[in-house]
Amino acid sequence: MDRHDWHHVYDDPDSVLGRRLRTVRARIAEALDAAPPGGIKAVSVCAGQGHDLLGVLAAHPRRADVRARLVELAARNAAEARAAAAGLGLGDCVAVVTGDAALVRNYADAVPAVLVLLCGVLGNVADEGMEETVDRVSRLCAPGGTLVWTRNRKAPDRDPRVCDWLEALTERRDG
Numbered sequence: 001m002d003r004h005d006w007h008h009v010y011d012d013p014d015s016v017l018g019r020r021l022r023t024v025r026a027r028i029a030e031a032l033d034a035a036p037p038g039g040i041k042a043v044s045v046c047a048g049q050g051h052d053l054l055g056v057l058a059a060h061p062r063r064a065d066v067r068a069r070l071v072e073l074a075a076r077n078a079a080e081a082r083a084a085a086a087g088l089g090l091g092d093c094v095a096v097v098t099g100d101a102a103l104v105r106n107y108a109d110a111v112p113a114v115l116v117l118l119c120g121v122l123g124n125v126a127d128e129g130m131e132e133t134v135d136r137v138s139r140l141c142a143p144g145g146t147l148v149w150t151r152n153r154k155a156p157d158r159d160p161r162v163c164d165w166l167e168a169l170t171e172r173r174d175g
Contacts, residue, residue: 020150021051024119028056031115031146035062042068042115043140045101050081050094052119052148058088068094069110071101112142118149131161138169 047070072078078098085094
C-alpha cells in the first residue's frame with residue numbers, strides 16, 4: 001500500500017476516514033478547549049500527513065499556545081505535513097519528525113504532552129503487541145492529559161479491550 005496516496009481518502013467527507021477525521025478533530029478541539037491556560041504540548045504518533053491536528057490548529061483560538069510534534073516514518077507523508085503546517089502559518093509551533101514513532105528519542109522535549117494522538121495505528125498492530133503499544137503511548141501523556149485513539153471496529157473488535165487496558169493504566173497511575 002502506498003502510504004502517501006492512501007491519505008486521499010480523507011478528501012471524501014462521506015468516506016469512513018472522512019467521518020473518522022471529523023470525529024477526531026472534534027475530540028482534539030475539545031482537548032484544546034479544556035487545557036489549562038498556558039502552553040499545550042501535543043504529540044501525534046504515526047502522524048501521516050497531519051490532517052487531524054493541523055486541521056484543528058488552523059483556526060483554533062489556542063493555536064499559539066500549542067507546541068506540537070508529529071512523528072511519521074514515511075518521508076513523503078512527513079513532507080506533506082511539514083508543508084501543510086507551513087502553509088497554515090504553523091511552522092513555528094509544529095515540528096514534524098521523519099522517523100520511527102516507536103523510538104522515544106523522537107519525542108524528546110515534546111512529552112509529557114497534554115494531547116497525544118494515536119489515530120489509525122492500533123488497527124495495524126498485532127494483537128500480541130497492542131497492550132504494550134497502548135501502555136507505551138499512554139506514558140507520553142501528562143497527568144490529566146488526553147489520549148485520542150482510533151481503531152476500526154472490524155471483527156474481532158478490540159476496542160473494548162483497549163478501553164479496559166486504558167482504564168487499568170489510569171487506575172494504576174492515579175492510585
